[in-house]
Amino acid sequence: MARGRVLVTGASTGIGEATARRLVADGFEVIATARRLGRIKELGRQIGCEFCPADLTDDDSVANLMKFLALQEPLTALVNVAGGAIGVDPVAEANIDAWQAMYDKNVLGTLRLTKAVLPMLRESGGDIVFVTSVAAHEAYPGGAGYTAAKHAEAMIPQTLRLELLGEPVRVIEVAPGLVKTPEFSLNRLGDVDAAQAVYRGIDEPLLAEDIADVIAWTLTRPRHVNIDTVTVRPVAQATAALFAREGTSQGELPSDDLAAADE
Template structure:
């Protein structure tokens, strides 16, 4: 907690989408949120928005793939009660036979090693808080595969295993490990980035789906899990829109 008794929550990838929505949700729940991302202008604007609304928030540019940057960030915090590992993303949708190894490397660097860097750096502070929570935002891709998604699926499976193993290794300490695995979520950037700016192809992902999840839906889920009583650990929470029964079974209205 800060000097005034407010618990501190760090959110990675807070420049938009689920990260920004989660920051809003945790701020409304009474946390001082530390917004991190590479796009400093966006997190600065969000911190200003939250502060003007009467919440406590601050922004700090952070590249989670740069361990030195992460370590310096961790050293700058006076305390950390909650870490939301949200930063991640998908790049490419090619089959294994023709997938670009550079895309795979990038996805592992951000989704897996980025989560590892931040979690390792902040785990001492989370433990010292006496009631720490690590949230790892994975995906339903962390639990089932689909054609054209091997690189992202492999990275998210690895991130799931990181969370699951960490939970085993730190049991008995005052730190919870929560994994939230969303299904189809429509945000302003995810699919567009995956398809390298091809907005038409990105739009087809959601075509005919009346109500895919929103960033706010996932943020509500994360905030709910984080704000359970300290003895309650939500190990894994899978959340999908009603129209999605699995990664490969989606009801679409034609």
């Protein structure tokens, strides 16, 4: 018998993909969703999960996902992973379109799906996990567009937890620090060399599997236990912008990497 039925967003790569894999291995039934159908279809073939493509920034796409879910057994959990960062512009040079896109992906996309799924979780009792970032709780030069979006996203679980008090829904936030994934820094910086430089000199950055492990842990606590917020960093990271790097002074962060060193 399955331990639960979980919808995982952003499942085409990185933390979302790793979470889908881990939860299936732990005995959960998983529905993977992401924009790229080919990726989640292949994931489904590999691990035996169900899948349905969706662009969470689009109302019609989310409505189609909900129609798919309506034909399935009820969900017991939603894991919100989808999001991302664009650019490292200082505030004085902010790209308004990039800020808007980050807000749409990280905040409104998360809100859109959470709002749609919430009724079924309130009815039967369930869990909602929000994968935010240390950027949701800190600031650093060149990161204002992303930190603004992540701070806003973090307000969803913090407020929802108050609004659902007394109901059988657990609201969980997992805030990763530096996680080495194939696409996060590449999508943010748009350059392979710049993306690789983010992790240069870091002794064992986190991997997507480390965050998936934490997510699985939060979902498998006894029902009376709610993991409100857990921050996860590699040992070599002290803040969103302060690292111990080989070949540099203790805590030094090269300026080219400054605004890209968080998940």
